[in-house]
Amino acid sequence: MLITFEGIDGAxxxxxxxxxxxxLTDAGRDVLTLREPGGTDVAEKIRDIxxxxxxxxxxxxxLLLFSASxxxxxxxxxxxxxxxNTVVIVDRFYDSTTAYQGYGRGLDGGMxxxxxxxxxxxxxxxFTFFLDLSPEDALIRKFSEKSIPLAFEDGELDRMEQSGLDFYRRVRNGYLELARLEKERFILLDASESAERLHDRIRKTLGEAGLA
Ligand SMILES: Nc1ncnc2c1ncn2[C@@H]1O[C@H](COP(=O)(O)OP(=O)(O)OP(=O)(O)O)[C@@H](O)[C@H]1O
Ligand SMILES: [Mg+2]
Structure with a gap:
């Protein structure tokens, strides 16, 4: 069983x-968690690059470096x-490439x-659990995590953050499009819900599939 998690940074x-x-470990399953890029000696070196x-x-x-990793x-x-028969959970997989390098950076979908x-x-x-959050909310989460004050001016973000937001909006829309295209495997979750509630939803989905 391969389970992946997707969503913009901070979701x-x-x-x-x-x-x-x-x-899953408490339920007696063998579980391996991984995050991309990385996970082997060479892949970690690519991550550093x-x-x-x-x-x-x-x-x-x-694109090619992420793909090599x-x-x-x-x-x-x-x-x-x-x-x-290990349950493998990956924090980001190829849907991140489609969303970030495709919808975000504009590379050709067929390629x-x-x-x-x-x-x-x-x-x-x-299963791919897509944690959907607005880029604004994700940014607030990331910034509060690092205790960096948000650079709001008159309720607006500065130019850098604004261009960043446009990128994340495209990435988010890309994920939403993927969720529409691949309904059987993509589980769309409202990531503004509490972490506990989201976990319960994930368990329920997996439970219905005979796992967890
Ligand atoms: N459901 C939630 N509600 C509120 N805050 C949350 C929730 N889930 C996670 N957080 C908090 O939001 C921040 C980002 O969460 P997390 O690191 O899990 O996101 P991520 O998607 O893995 O981000 P990245 O892509 O940067 O690795 C953390 O401070 C975390 O505690
Ligand atoms: Mg993370």
Missing amino acids: GKSTQVKKLRKA LLESKNDITPVGE RAELVQRVVVPALKK LRAINDIATFGLKPD
Whole structure:
């Protein structure tokens, strides 16, 4: 069973991954949690490149680096774990590429589908929990997490944050479109609900599928 979590930065993915890992482990399941990019020695090095130099990487370069990291993770870690009947939970997977590099950065959808397919060896999640939150609310969460004051002026964000918001709006709309296109696997959740309530919804969905 492969479960992925998606959503814009600050939507609450890592919070739900932790809760689900604990719940499934307590229920006696073998659980492996991973987060992208990273998860193998080489993939962690690619993560460092993506994070350290992110402003200097072209959109296509970014796409290929994320995809290289994913290919390493899938072949070396995810597939072997699934073969052992481990429940694998991934914090971001190829839907992030479609949403961020596709809808966000504007790369061609057909090219992304082809590269995603190569990087995952065709592996698809059984369930993808999409935590949907407005970019404004996500930003507030992120900033309050780091105790950075929000730079609101007359109720507006500054230019930098404003351009960031437009990007996140496109990413969010991309996720919403994916949720419409892939109804069987995408579970759309209102991430403005409490973390506990969201966890209960996730458990219920998995319970109905015979897990958790
Ligand atoms: N349902 C929720 N309601 C309110 N606050 C939440 C909720 N879920 C998470 N948070 C808080 O919001 C912040 C961001 O959550 P989290 O780190 O889980 O998001 P994320 O989607 O993993 O972000 P990133 O993409 O940056 O890793 C944290 O401070 C977390 O405690
Ligand atoms: Mg996170």
